[in-house]
Amino acid sequence: MPNLLFPNNTQFWYETLRSMSHIAYGGADFGEVVSTAERITDGDYGSWYTEWVATADRVSAEAEKALAAGHKVSARDGFLRASNYYRSAEFFLHGHPCDRRHDHAYDRSIACFRSAAALYTSPRIEPVEIPYEGTTLPGYLYRADTTGAPRPTLIMHSGFDGTAEELHFSGALAAVERGYTVLTFDGPGQPGPRHHQDLVFRPDWENVITPVVDFAETLPEVDNSRIALLGSSMGGILAPRAAAFEHRLAAVIAVDGVYDLGQISVRNIPGDRKAAEHLLRSESAPELDAAYEQIIAKDATARWAINHGMYVMGVDTPRAFSASYLDYTLADGIAEKIQCPTLVCDAAEDEFFKGQPEQLYDHLTCPRTLMVFTAEEGAGAHCHPGAMRLALARIYDWLDDTLNTSASNSNSNSNSNSA
Known part of the structure; x- marks a missing residue:
């Protein structure tokens, strides 16, 4: 599918498309996604967070008003969309260490979803x-x-x-x-x-x-x-x-x-699989560590994947994350x-x-x-x-x-x- 909103950043585009996909079951509206994306500075994780949170805050506030007025279906729908937008907001904030804002957006996503779930009858x-x-x-x-x-x-x-x-x-x-x-x-x-x-x-x-x-x-x-x-x-x-x-x-x-x-971890390392695995698990591999830093600087998708990977695997270096994939x-x-x-x-x-x-x-x-x-x-x-x-x-x-x-x-x- 053509990259229409972030032509120079496949990761930002994929995550935007991901939010659009949730329109099918009530997790987004097209105009809300597009208007949010248009406000985001390409490649800027802080801008991504700020604009998605702004949209989520606005939609969740409207849902609260609808609920207070007794409009339960409207409230449910708004909470669902807000939950998805808060989820998107914190997506790029994980790493070692994480941006401190990630817990706020995640907790708001859960709260909004549970508010929506409570309003379902069938x-x-x-x-x-x-x-x-x-x-x-x-x-x-x-x-x-x-x-x-x-x-x-x-x-x-x-x-x-x-x-x-x-x-x-x-x-x-x-x-x-x-x-x-x-x-x-x-x-x-x-x-x-x-x-x-x-x-x-x-x-x-x-x-x-x-x-x-x-x-x-x-x-x-x-x-x-x-x-x-x-x-x-x-x-x-x-x-x-x-x-x-x-x-x-x-x-x-x-x-x-x-x-x-493990194929992903070793595919850009010279030598056979056994040698690559040994290097990834070594106590010291400064040249490989430097190569990871260069990849992070040049490749937006790798930058996100490595930072998020350190977070979810509980490790503190890009090489340790790649080594964890071997298992x-x-x-x-x-x-x-x-x-x-x-x-x-x-x-x-x-x-x-x-x-x-x-x-x-x-x-x-x-x-x-x-x-x-x-x-x-x-x-x-x-x-x-x-x-x-x-x-x-x-x-x-x-x-x-x-x-x-x-x-x-x-x-x-x-x-x-x-x-």
Whole structure:
């Protein structure tokens, strides 16, 4: 999709397109996004924050007025948009250390989303706390109706930088419209646990998903025989990793598929993979450290990714962040351990993980589908922000067909807690 607002900055344009994509499910308005973007100084993180917060403050204030006047639908819609704008505002402020303003915008995003969630009557959206290793993970339970009947269930999480709240616009609402019970959450390294519990990413994501599935199985609205998992962006490696070891899952969806993050870390380092890994993990590598500083200075996308990466991985140098990526892989037979039907999505113009969906697909031995989205469809960018309804329709049609087929050999009321 043409870069219309930030022609010299692909990262600013992608994040603007990301906000536009949420128009489809009530997370933005076109004019609000464009007018905000036009006020932003290209490449200036402070300007990005200031202008998005200004828009979010204005929209949330209007929502408060609507709520006070008894206009609940208008208030709900305003809170949803404000939540998304506050999320965008703090996006570029992470690093080592973080800009101190990032917590304010994040907390406002959560507050606005929860205000909106409380105003929904259909679906019902309930904040939940999922038990996890002596603490909890924040999330939301979406109920398709009030009967309490067990339904096919979709567990959703984002990846490197998305929030559980953003999943409302990029899949949760679309799934519950189709009759699914939906459970969204933030895991370690993702915004809620990183902001407030100091939890950083971990590569053994099955140890995150297993307690989430345990929690889901306690809910009467969940059909335990039809629990699927969707991971987006970096979640495209985390969710398949979990499915390789958590075999209660009936299906897994990678939007988009990722096979080995270590390939990104080593691709610009001379020598073979083993030598590059040794250099990344070395106690001292001053020439490589200097190279990272040059990349940060020249490449806007790398600048953001490295700074955010240090934050979410809990490390203090660009090289340490790159080294951490080496542990996130489905190689060495891990992908082959996945047993459930797997959908691997692929964006034809993905600037982050080009070629990796095909690698994941090629290594799968389970029932598998590769679903390619193109620029001609408006869906060629990473995670398809230009064509959200098109992408979700195809993804959920696959899930409908897969879970209905898998359920034919089981009792659809198999949830032991449904009585």
